[in-house]
Amino acid sequence: MIQALAFYLFATIVIASGVMTIASRNPVHSVLWLILAFFNAAGLMLILGAEFIAMLLVIVYVGAVAVLFLFVVMMLDVDFAQLRAGFAKYLPFGTLLALVLLAEIVFAIAAWNAGGIAVGARAAPVDPNVPNIQALGTVLYTRYLYIFEAAGLVLLVAMIGAIVLTHRKRSDLRPQNVSLQNQRRPKDAVRVVTDQPVGEGVRL
């Protein structure tokens, strides 16, 4: 009973906040509704018994990706009235897209009801008693090791690309060199002036 209750609670909030993401006038509100949707999707994962995926969803999407979204949207000066001005122009195309998506969903559900396609034995039958971090680890680091490392390399390439694109040398800055500062000793910086004539400034 409690599972059904939790499922309907999470599912309702996911759908409602998804709708609010589109419907809300303020872009920051949209992002916050999106975050709520992510969070409740994590709740759905928990009900499925995939606690590792649920926590990753919260850490990666809510904790990192959505913060960046929020960051960007907060900084942007989006005039939503202007964006909405094109609403009528894009209405036919948008409707077409919506219809295509709807048809695909209907087909998918029909296919599912018809029994689906037999894809043979599942690749990795896992004992339900093994915690799913261990189960995932044993599969990921043995059977799919090369694919996993390839995925890591793709991310590395993306990261280097992002750094190369945004990195630029600026000549008008004087960056702080901490190790140089730490190497500075009193004898480099202090000078004792003894025979200073009265009425003259110290020569630097």
Place this chain on the structure above:
Amino acid sequence: MTEWFQGTLGYGFGWFTATLILILMIALPLMLAVAMIIYADRKIWAAMALRRGPNVVGPFGLLQSFADGLKVMLKETIVPSAANRGLFLIAPILTFTLALIGWAVIPFGPDMVLSDINVGLLYILAVSSLSVYGVVIAGWSSNSKYPFYSALRAAAQMVSYEVSVGFVLIAVILWAGTFNLSGIIEAQRSHVWIINGFGFNPLLFPMSVIFFISALAETARAPFDLTEAESELVAGFQTEYSSMSFALFWLGEYGNVLLMCGLNATLFWGGWLPPIDWAPLYLVPGIFWFFAKIMLFFFFFSWVKATVPRFRYDQLMRLGWKIFLPISLLWVFLVSGYMMLTKEQCPTDRGILAAITTDEQADRYLPSCRSGMPNLSNGQRRAGAAS
């Protein structure tokens, strides 16, 4: 206790009641602890500045925090007219709630933990990554310059230090072999000869220092309190807040500080275990050791606050990205290398071993270690057919 309630009230309702009582048993003392810790913070800070600190309300000023709380509660809640009203009020509630829910997985003693989940550490990481939203929403919804600057700083700061915290946690998890916090504490029992605690291990000690400093940055405590740098940003994201909504920020902030102290104690210094694995020390209940460690770390927090000047913003970013990130990355490499060289590589977990019964499964999941499997005869060993 849960069993007793389930016996008397029926399974579902009994569980509900017992959990509710357990939550209150954590949350109420926590609130009291926060009040006293604010007092302690001010006293320590005052002592280091050769002042007396709060000494008027109650004996030694002990009731100062309660007087402050009462005062704040009686004030008028002011919502700025240009503010985004709903979000403005949600932000402090969010901060306060997130400071509380992290405690659900912290073990206070042997079997004294509200929810002993096997992704405990990930849960803590998730909660701490959420806590940035309280600050960001507060700063944005105030619709005022200084809170907004503060929110931007907070977002960048917390995201940056989350990265090195993540790597530190990976080193701990590698050594403990589990995400469960009780399991991590058990793994620290007589870790270095008879001393309990990962922090005494020379390989993990640098990680504990990095974790401590990152914890200061995560909670926006003194040398890294750029989010409320009063010389630049008035009071940061709290500028427009008054009355109870301000108090909730205050409580949430100190609740987070206590949680970070508790995590320091749990991850590196043995949690509820006594410092030395010696039988008479176990006569003292574990919860006292845990509280003693939390208090010690809180003293370190206020010590730093009293003595270290505030970082400049670019220095903060430099420390996070150019120093902590490479060091912790290197250390994850070192720790995992050490583990590979010294520890047994094949799983000894009964769950996994029992799940693998056929030759094919063993080749598929554990291609390089067949000797430790009870379910397979040793003669069946073949070259691993990985991938």
